[in-house]
Amino acid sequence: MQSVEATASNTGKVGALSAPRHSKSLATLALLAVALLFWGPGVAGAVPAAVPQNPWMSPNPWNNIHNDAAFTDSYSMPGPAGSPSVDVQTFSQYTFQDPDTGQQITANTGECPAHTYDTDGNLQTVCGGYPNPFTNDFVRSIITIDPNGNLLAYKSFVVPFTNIQAALTEFGGIGYFYQDNEHRVVMGMPNGHIVAWERQPSPVSEVDRYVMARDINVTGSGGPLDGENFYALVPNDRGYIWFTTSEGSVGTVAPEPCATDCIKSLNVNHFNDGTIQERISESHPVAGRSTFQQTDHFMYRFDMASDGSPEIAWKAPYDRGTGQKPGQTSWGSGTSPSFFKIGDREFVTIFDNGVTPNIVVYRAEKYLRPGEERILAQAAPFGDRTDISDENSEIVMPGSTPDSIRIYAENNWGNESVLSTAGPLTTAGGFGGIEVWSDGRVEVLPANHTISVPSVVSKGNIADNSIITYEKRVDGWYLTALDAADLRQVLWSAWVGGGEPRFNNWYAQLSLAPGGDYYYIGTLTGVTKVTPR
Template structure:
């Protein structure tokens, strides 16, 4: 506990007068090291679009690319639109106090909706996409400290939400409710009470609708359930005893719901009454330890769905094997194992972020060595590696591995630009430097890196990179929000 107090104290000292800046009108302050490191490396590039499969638009989600942390129902983490190309990049920021917005989405007006929070609990914010000022906010039920759980790693009711087809935020709360929240004042329109389905020693992790409209949810204690949005009736299924869940899930148009526990990958479907049923279960190698960089001993990935050129649906995760972690691919309908391949160096491979799906390829980021903000203080950093895996028939192979170090960035791809974006922290003798970095999807070559800031306050701590409708990129940090955009007219 003393270590966590020390971390928060350092954060407060670095950020300074954040209490006065919670509306998001002041920039995140850099440290003095900002004066002594490169602002930009590499060069601008022309857009080089890359082909991929079409993700069907979910009828109960906002448009693909703006509905949730992982972009769409398939959790591809790929955008059809553009991202920054490095043309006179401009970085702006706004501090929101000592908290971060783990998930960002966009409403039809182009405004950001963020599920933000600190160790005491989450809140939902409506944020101007240009000034980054907070336009409205809604406090959500607070978080009680849980015995044995680091509050900086607590996923209960504060990491995931989705934006539905009517621009309503559907949020899992810390007190075992689902709240439906509407604009412009972020008022609560509907509450679904789940305390009869989820005991008080368990908590909600993530939620997502299936194609028929049932709201599915999962809990840290290994429960998966559904709620009928018409009447609030709920049903729940317990996975195998001892299994826990620490990631979100994906859904497809056939009714499949793909969940990964710390022991196995599942496909579930609803029966005619809406009750969840296990269609298939595939165990994987969960290893013998929780590796540094992960939140559980098991897969750190939300299942990612993709379709090959022949139209056959696949689902991919990573395992937690030793000496190297593997990217694993299965058929969605049958659960048949298709292929797997190891990524990164022996004894130093782990991820806590979803795979990115582009065409017949999957991209994994190495998070090995990240144990919290202290692990990237000053010049310290984590283990290198961003890898692209190609899936050809029933064979997986590593196409390239980049040496970029991205401690926890939830990487994103722009199909229109042909680039992958990560939030990088290269090693340095004394200064904590954070860079928004673009990698060529075809070759793995680093195209450019833009300095966002220096110091612990620029650490994203597992928050996702998000691309906006205008091609801007956003990164939430433990002190606020950062925007990176091109200024080609300069």
Template sequence: MSRMRRALVLALLLAGALAPVARADPILDPAPTTLPRATGAPATARALTATLAPQNPFMAPNPYNNLHDDTWMTDAYARTGPLGAGLQATSGAMPPALCGSLTFDAEGRIVSICPSSAQPVTARIIDPQTLAIRATYVLGDPNPAGPTAFQNFTGGGYFFLDRHDRIWSATKTRHLVVLAERENATKLVKVADYDLTRALAAGQRVTSALPDFHGRIWFVSKQGGKVGILDTTTRRTRVLALGEEIENSFAVDRDAVYIVSDRRMYRFSDRGGRPHVDWKMTYANSGIHKPGQVDAGSGTTPTIMKGGYVAITDNADPMQVVVYRTAPRLPRGQRRVVCQVPVFGKGVGATENSLIGSGRSLYVENNHGYQDPFGASAGALTTAGFARVDVDAGGRGCTRRWTNTDVRAPTVVPKLSTITGLIYTYQRVPAPDGEQPWFWTAIDARTGRTAFTRYAGSGLAFNNNYAGIALGPDGSAYLGVIGGVVRLKDAA
């Protein structure tokens, strides 16, 4: 396409005159891997018992409304995903940023916030077929520079899509803004702005904000560990300061909110617009800031399970999957902690991603060893590991069912399809000197065996750096990477 033609098409798009038809340019892969492009074989779908989280009435339909699919943070889809038949791995190049959380509007378009350490934080609407950008909205300045800039999730790393397909995103300036689609989703406009500066000090930025089932917005800050509730009608905020870091998102049930800090696990409820601690539990903590983790604490967003349970990983060494009973009060003799199950071994286990929850099963990924992708040790391999832990019938304890010691998934938020029975992850595999190949990977959730892999690309541009996989309405898998967005689908 000529430069003049491109300019004409861009002008028409900005005017909302037509939907984009041009396919995005692929992400450049100047040094493709010498390894086989695919391994394994097509899988046969084996459905699992799905945990159907309740639908939050103020959010877009599950499982397309936030990074972790629903407010129970299950990271599971009762939707299909690729089975491995004639796999097609494609990509769309975009201005440098990381679209870490991918949601889908009512028309199946990808909606994301894309933070960057070099470019302004930008909201994007992306065509799911062409991977072309349909609309953008600049939210603010780049994320702060520094040695941990690659682990800064503020300014939109966590956001949610509401029932009107509107983006609710925190900014680095301590505001919560609402963006709406216009002109056939070729334009984004700001329709609301909530000022949280009175509730948060200058250095305290919102990590995550989500609505409860009554429409009030809960938010948390990393610095100072503040937990707040915003009444969007009166604009009044009430805040409780824990004095502990909160660097993850949180889980929301019909009557409670579950938050993990770098020290404790909490259940909160709303008492007259104020956050109220129903219970709190200190978890095991080695005090080690493990490579791959943001701080010396739990790296997980809590996951709510059927049967009255909520789960995290702690920061013990070896790291453990910890399951709690959710009830505000327990019968005499019953303990809050159901189990603490070690995974991955001493000195080699860490995770910075939420557990996948399905039925009585939890799936945990090892991120130990991940380093700054822009630093001197960017090429370092992480420790392999994926494991499944089941809560025993009646909550009598837990059992580790399997451990996969082949898959090296540095930071991706993995996802489960309960229709295919496959876990979808994204790994950097060992390769000859100088190569940094990234592969889509599927794991059989029943057995833990690697089902298949498919090459995505090599080098920094294909690094996902904590971004999460999303399964789209068409059954494709999508993932934000530093160079844009990658897609995996079965052959038509």
């Protein structure tokens, strides 16, 4: 097995040290998984709020692109100490014996947008490959790599495309898979099947293979939703897989050993009198048996009946704006919803698409109490600015009091193509947030209007009260930590690389590795490992 990696050691030009470095043995992961069922008190006075471990997913916060089934996009374990000096490695090309055929091949992974981790702390991800203009397809792959970038497991599959620009912003399947409680990759395949891929030793290669552990035809030829396109998959706490399609279908797949009548679904367009055509272009958090999904017109809560059938529990409007904004892949909210609780009350939040957009917080329970309205609070974290669009999920963290939560949104305005950040180019600046109380009071946090965050799925860290993001400056790309209480304050920043496309992350995730010692950033040519010194 031969791995080819581009390696560089970089010294950032701006930065300040924060907390001491923390290092953890992977042997502590079992205890850590239990601890991560709760958010730690990263803010003075904050009471830990439960983030339940979904029993059908691998341990939080490493089971999907948004960390957990609630889509908090936050960690409660210390990361490495911030430093202007970092080691940078990009893992992207491998030459090896194919684990299915034994034939020697060279594979270029392309961007790997969503990060999950196995029990040994190895990265398990799905990578996009590169478009082939002669065959009009991508060779995508499921891979596992160890912390040194060595390829441990591999499975390739072909995805055809007709429009290259649309293909580069199609995140269904590749970005919105999840890792189940057996550390299998569960994803919607291009043939319309939901497949659970299990890693097994290969008889013909040192690299392990992935084999089908379960195969369900949902949208493929002969399936009940034949012709529709998968978008996202997340299981509920009974093991039913909530799935969505781009065309507005929402459904469930019963857990094994279901053999017949396993798939139940509805299409939201059957309930709007045909006056509009709703589409789905984001993923959905799950709480209990319910899931929350925004279309390009409305926000929904779906409940599951005893036979698995989805039902609309409530439907609420949001400001979808006047059109698709620069930096977005569709018209409407660009954020997957995030679910959270304050005390015994349930809430869900999105960033809308208004001319001056708002963070919107909905009461998530099925039934409202007397005098309550569905929208609890909304506020514009960037004030009256109109050059604001957000194509990534919000970050949810404990607030400054036991009765509040902080919600953060980034600005992706202007990220219209991979050329938007080439060389010295940057996008419109902005990282903002609000603090909201269970009684509806809301306070806009001090916003950072200058930091340019073109596309990364940023993360919060409750342990040190920080927001970790990937910013673009004139001289290149930086891994940067902001103070969660005052986003104008930069805690530390490290230069990762210049304005070449290989450092562009193009809507991929930023993740903290389970040992807490380094970060992975999905970039156009693979995954980039950043280790502060």
